[in-house]
Amino acid sequence: MRALLLTVGSSSIVFPPNSTPTPPHHHSTKPKSKPSLPSKQSPSRPPPPSSPSSTASPPPLVSAVRWDSTTSRRRNRLRYYADVGSKLAEDGRLEDFLMVAESVVDSGLKPSQFVALLNSKLVYKGITRRLKEEKLRSVVEVLSGLKKLGISPLELFDGSAEEALAQECRRIMKCGELEEFISLMELLAGCQFSIKELVEPPEIIKICVKEWSPNVAVRYARIFPNPQILFCTMILEFGKTGDLASALAVFKASQQKQGYPNMYAYRTMIDVCGRCGDYLKSRSIYEELLVQKVTPNIYVFNSLMNANAHDLSYTLDIYKHMQTLGVAADMASYNILLKSCRLAARVDLAKDIYREVQSLESTGALKLDVFTYSTIIKVFADAKLWQMALQIKEDMLSAGVIPNTIAWSSLISACASAGLLEKAIQLFEEMLLAGCEPNSQCCNIILHACVEACQYDRAFRLFWSWKRSGLHKAFFEDYQGKADSNGRVEHAQDNYTLSIPKRTSDSHHLRFKVPFTPTTSTYNILMKACGSDYYHAKTLMDEMKTVGLSPNLISWSILIDVCGGSGNVQGAVKILKSMREARIQPDVVAYTAVIKVCVESKNLKLAFSVYAEMKRYQIKPNLVTYNTLLRARSRYGSLQEVQQCLAIYQDMRRAGYKSNDYYLKQLIEEWCEGVIQNKNQKQGKFGSCSKTDLGGPQSLLLEKVAAHLQKSSAESLAIDLQGLTKVEARIVVLAVLRKIKENYSPGDKIKDDMLIILGVQELGAVGAKHESGVKDAIIKLLQDNLGLKVLLKGHKTATERKIHLENPFGSYSDMEEIIGGSELPPQMESPTRRPAALQRLKVTKESLYHWLQRRWGAC
Structure with a gap:
């Protein structure tokens, strides 16, 4: 019997003899009925004759055949169709390849036998070809179909095909088709591909965070068998951008279908609440655990205390509750308590906690670390208790703990804040000798201390020295002095003692050199040192731009002050225009600086003009702005001036600021008394009044005066004196x-x-x-x-x-x-x-x- 030849397009498929075409296959999700194979005991039956209706329709691309019962014929036919499938795959006709596989499986043969007989090189080549044609969706659909047939898609991929798959996945991801990409990842995961190897998870998380897509991120995480760590990473990344709502959405999704609370997820979510400033939400998450009658671990407690460190009472309550539940505090717990004491300026409580920790260390229960010492030093430094801060440094060295940059910075800041410039510089040199690399903050503290001590030349000398040769210090023991057993080096010339770790004092020649990198804050400090030298300050700002730094609002405000100090009021006003040309919107500090310059130069008209411009740009004045304007005048000369100041006073009260009205009341009284006084006439007994006579800061006097003076002259003259004292009533009547x-x-x-x-x-x-x-x-x-x-x-x-x-x-x-x-x-x-x-x-x-x-x- 002759073979049957079907031609489709440019390809031909030859069916072997003794095969009978069956109705065409339709791709459907319904299970296909498999033909029953003849048993080995009975002879094979001849195929039934074809009906006219079956021959009338065109034959399918691939038809399932009723195989011969002998093993050799079955093997030959399987090899034949494997060859056909391999050629179809090579041509990129993966859908046709899937149809061949379906026919083979429908015939009752094992899929593994079919795959074993395929020409793998041709299949790899065809799949790679389709992937390079950017047809990943069709490839994945074919792979999913093969998976349903029991054929592992991984067996159809080699290294080149996997690389092509990864490249196509990354291309779709970079195109921004996030939904499509996650859908394909879900299908590939179902085909048992390693999603982590195709695209790095951090890249996917980064895109989800950028697109604010927590739902897509959750779908991606659920692809993995153990997504909890990935969930926590997503929560943290959303929190870093301040997107608390998305972080909460991922957190809630991570808690679904969990038999027990994930403490790591709770800890991460509480940390994110603290980072985003929503401390109340962190408390509610903690209370959720308590409702479930779950005892949080020490890490959850520490995160909760750290998120609420600004509230010392609540932090202490959590600490006590932790002890009640039997959770032992670790060193991080005490560090957070010290941090909370520092924020609350509770030096006394910080001392008690420090002594408690020292007691625990003596028993071996805890070991103080550098963070503990640095925090307690910061507590004393903020309180300007520099001697106690230096004592903590001695405790550190005695315990063998090397101070870090934060500890040194706090020590230097404590002495600088107390006005001890020489002591601050001594500590800076000691820091260099100890081998600790200073950061820009340390250098800025020294420069700022010089400026505060009015040692402007010294600040510039240090700056240029550091910039030219870096931060360096050379010590020769045989010249300066020998180190004692405690690691102290006595300087014969300078008459001071440096306390350094022993490990650095054993060398004969010590020399350190650290490159100095100035920051914007560095240049701002130096601009303050220019005094009234506007051109010097402007040169520093230009140099700042040259080295790649951008002047900030503080830089411009300082330039305004320097310009005003030189008497150039118009120049200070022009700086506001220069800021906008530099695409920097002046803030309330810059405007207040200009107003202050105008007031100090007695140019009150210009000061109020700048204030009006500030209001036009919808920049809200602060308390300093209002007080500067209200105290600008020593007396009033006209009704317009009084109305101007009273309008500012009312704006101030509406903005929620409370000030001492006594000074303004005196000016109003002086202006009002001018009605009955001649030029050579002295004030009568009502001419001056004490604070008691004028009432408290909340008196109705100024509001009454403002209400009457802001009325137009066409309005009826009615004066309401209800609630006023005799003196206040007098002033209101005189004002009208x-x-x-x-x-x-x-x-x-x-x-x-x-x-x-x-x-x-x-x-x-x-x-x-x-x-x-x-x-x-x-x-x-x-x-x-x-x-x-x-x-x-x-x-x-x-x-x-x-x-x-x-x-x-x-x-x-x-x-x-x-x-x-x-x-x-x-x-x-x-x-x-x-x-x-x-x-x-x-x-x-x-x-x-x-x-x-x-x-x-x-x-």
Whole structure:
């Protein structure tokens, strides 16, 4: 019988004789029924004749055949189809290769036999070809299909194919197709590929963090059989970018399907909360463990205390709870407690903890490390207790612990902060002799100490010396002196003792040289040392740019101060423009520096102009800005100046700042008293007032004055004096009168009367005496001192009161009584009713007009 030849495209597939085509295969997830093979005891049956319907449809690419029962024929047919599959794979026709494999498996043969007979080189070549054509998705689908048939995809890959697979995976990852990439990784993991070898996990985590994709990161981690460490790495990486929400999402996913809490994940999550500043979340995570009745380990406790180190009371509570649960504290626990004491400035408690740790060390329970000593030194250094800090250094050396850079920096800072420049430099040299390499912070501390001691030349000499030859120090024992048994070198010329470890004092010739790398802070310190030499400071800033450093906001602010110190106010203002040209937005510090320069140069108009510009750029002033402006004037000359300062005062109060209003009240009082004072006239008894008279910082005086002075002249003249003392009421009334006087021009008419509200008062009630005192003081001011006509509103004449008693339900308008008129006899008042009266004074517009005419004539 002749063989059957099928031609598809440019390829031909030859089927052996005695094979009967079967209906075409359809790719489906449904299991395929396998043909039953004849048993060895019975002879093979002839194949049934083909039906007309089967011959009418075109034959499939590959048809399953009913194999001959003999082993040789089965082997020949299997080898034949293995050859066909190998050629299909070589041509890159992997889908057709999968169809051949499906047909072979459907025939009841073992997949391993088929794979063993494949030409592996051709298969490797074909798979590599498809991968280089960037068709990874189709390759993975074929591999997944082979996996379902029981064929291991790994057997179809050699080194070159695996490298091509890895390159294609990295290409897709770099293209930003993150979802597609993770989907392919899941399929490849199902095919038993080592995902870790294809692409390094840190690269995937980095992209997930950059794309803010915690869900994709979780999918990737779940590909691995033990993803817990990978989960913790993801939590930490999200936390480093400040993305606490994504870190929490990964943390919650890591807790799913876990039979027990992962302490490492809890510790990492708490560390991230501390890094992101959400200490309350770290506490809730800790409480979750307690709800589950799980005792955290020492590492979780340490992370929790470190995240809450700013809250000393809470940190101590956690420490006590840890002891209650029987968890022994380690050296890190005590270091964190000392850190918390330093942040809370609790030197006394830090001493107690240090003594406790020393006691534990004496029993062998703990061993103090360099971090413990460095932390306690930092505690004393921050408190400027330099002698105690030096004593801790002696304890370190006695215990054989070598101080590190942090310890040396703290010691140098402690002496520098106390103004002990020579001692700080001595410690710096001792640090070099001990073989400890200084960092830029140590050098900056020394330079800053020189500037604070006004030794500007010395700061520049040290800077240029370090920059030229590095940080170096040479000591000759045979010339300077011999080291004693404790490792101390006595310097005959300098008359001071250096305490160094013995290991460095045994050498005959000691020389250290460390390159010096200045930072932006270094140049900022030197710019301060320029004093008022603007050009020198500008040269340093230019040099900073030359060495690759970028001036920061502090650099520009210092340049403004130096420029202002030289008297160049306009130059200081121009620096703000230069900052924007350098693409640096001036902050509140820079603007405040310019305002301060303007105030010190008595250019108040420019100072308030800079303040207005600051507000336009929506930069919020700070307390220093407000105080600088409010204290800029020694006196007020016009209403506009008063209104200007009062507007700033109100902005300050609205921003939430509280200041001592006494200085501003004095200026307001002085300005107001100008209404009744002539040039050669001294202040009267109300001309000056003490703090007690003016009330506390929260008094209503300034708010009352501001409210009245900011009204336009067209508004009705009504002055509310409720709640004010006699002196404060006087100042408010004088402020309004001065406003009227300054806004008045000859020929103008006064349209309204001036009303003064004293308050609602029950006749005979408590406080009537106080209200009467305010009323009398204001009446005396207006009538006696200013000659104004004052009317009392709300009182009734004797006849009107009698009418009211006879007809109490009648209505009438408020009546006026000229001050000094007759009062109603007591016997005519109602014995059963004391009506409330609104105490008001009215200054007539005619009286105000004549007063203004007199004042204008006097001018």
